[in-house]
Amino acid sequence: MKKILVTGGAGYIGSHTLVELSLHNFYPIIVDNLCNTSIKNIKGVEKITGKSIPFYNVDCTNEKALNNVFEKEKNILGTIHFAAYKSVEESVKYPHKYHSNNIGSLQVLLNVMKNHHVENIIFSSSCTVYGNPDVLPICENAPFKKAESPYGKTKQLCEELLNKTDILGISLRYFNPIGSHESGLIGDRSSDNPNNLVPIITETAIGKREIVTVFGDDYDTKDGTCLRDYIHVVDLANAHVKALQYVMKNKVKSAFNIGTGNGVSVLEAIHIFEKVNNIKVNYKIGPRRDGDVEQIYSDNTLSTNELEWEAKRTIEEAMSSAWLWEQQKQ
Numbered sequence: 001m002k003k004i005l006v007t008g009g010a011g012y013i014g015s016h017t018l019v020e021l022s023l024h025n026f027y028p029i030i031v032d033n034l035c036n037t038s039i040k041n042i043k044g045v046e047k048i049t050g051k052s053i054p055f056y057n058v059d060c061t062n063e064k065a066l067n068n069v070f071e072k073e074k075n076i077l078g079t080i081h082f083a084a085y086k087s088v089e090e091s092v093k094y095p096h097k098y099h100s101n102n103i104g105s106l107q108v109l110l111n112v113m114k115n116h117h118v119e120n121i122i123f124s125s126s127c128t129v130y131g132n133p134d135v136l137p138i139c140e141n142a143p144f145k146k147a148e149s150p151y152g153k154t155k156q157l158c159e160e161l162l163n164k165t166d167i168l169g170i171s172l173r174y175f176n177p178i179g180s181h182e183s184g185l186i187g188d189r190s191s192d193n194p195n196n197l198v199p200i201i202t203e204t205a206i207g208k209r210e211i212v213t214v215f216g217d218d219y220d221t222k223d224g225t226c227l228r229d230y231i232h233v234v235d236l237a238n239a240h241v242k243a244l245q246y247v248m249k250n251k252v253k254s255a256f257n258i259g260t261g262n263g264v265s266v267l268e269a270i271h272i273f274e275k276v277n278n279i280k281v282n283y284k285i286g287p288r289r290d291g292d293v294e295q296i297y298s299d300n301t302l303s304t305n306e307l308e309w310e311a312k313r314t315i316e317e318a319m320s321s322a323w324l325w326e327q328q329k330q
Contacts, residue, residue: 008082012188015041016237022049033059044185060105070116078120088291091151102154121169128152137299149291175229175259179318180325187325202326216288225266227295229259232313242307259298273319
């Protein structure tokens with residue numbers, strides 16, 4: 001039995017990764033304190049996979065409680081670490097909260113892994129580690145520039161922490177995950193107000209919000225709005241399985257970009273959503289927002305060559321599934 005402990009497994013990306021792990025004959029174990037998601041995602045995963053998944057309601061900064069999970073679940077082969085706060089905007093307001101939780105949870109997990117001789121970890125990193133890049137598309141050997149937010153800084157520090165440990169691991173530097181599983185049974189259940197673009201678009205389309213604010217239209221981009229690399233969350237989830245298989249086979253430390261390689265502006269994203277779902281979205285132009293990088297998109301050469309992974313789903317498919325999720329989630 002190939003047991004993989006997944007911290008933050010009830011969250012948005014975590015729940016989709018549980019599905020992919022199950023499809024590839026891994027046996028996921030969930031650790032999540034449900035501070036920013038819902039147990040409904042776990043129920044959704046079980047419905048999709050037809051399998052019952054062990055779940056521990058544990059805070060990953062609690063070393064004793066996490067150690068107890070490892071004691072109970074013998075022979076864990078590796079971990080995937082999602083458990084972190086993820087809002088750029090909130091991190092600007094509460095930097096200490098992000099520093100203590102995001103870095104603290106990884107430190108505790110690494111300590112417990114050492115205690116139990118578990119040597120493989122896949123770390124949920126972010127393209128924010130690059131700051132405002134000098135060259136696009138950005139590849140993994142680009143230097144870390146000044147982080148544009150405390151959230152980005154925590155990801156930089158976590159990667160430094162991983163480089164210093166004896167544990168083998170891969171940092172996956174995500175670009176912008178969007179969309180949901182085609183079943184509509186799992187998705188982003190963040191309990192805080194979303195500040196990522198696509199959930200804001202869907203909430204506006206369904207009437208939960210009055211309008212989408214586009215933060216700045218005077219950037220040096222094709223239409224003046226920020227450029228991002230939007231990746232379907234199911235493709236991203238699959239990348240974790242590929243990374244896990246890679247690290248277990250090759251016994252390495254490495255980092256990989258996980259994106260599509262295409263830069264899409266905020267206004268383009270809104271218009272794609274409108275076209276795919278045949279619905280108008282109210283939006284307005286507002287001032288720039290602290291912590292936003294002007295433009296960033298991925299060079300995926302390394303992940304394609306080494307992990308044998310590539311994004312297969314289109315932004316149109318992602319926007320369609322995001323709208324399905326918004327209409328069906330309860």
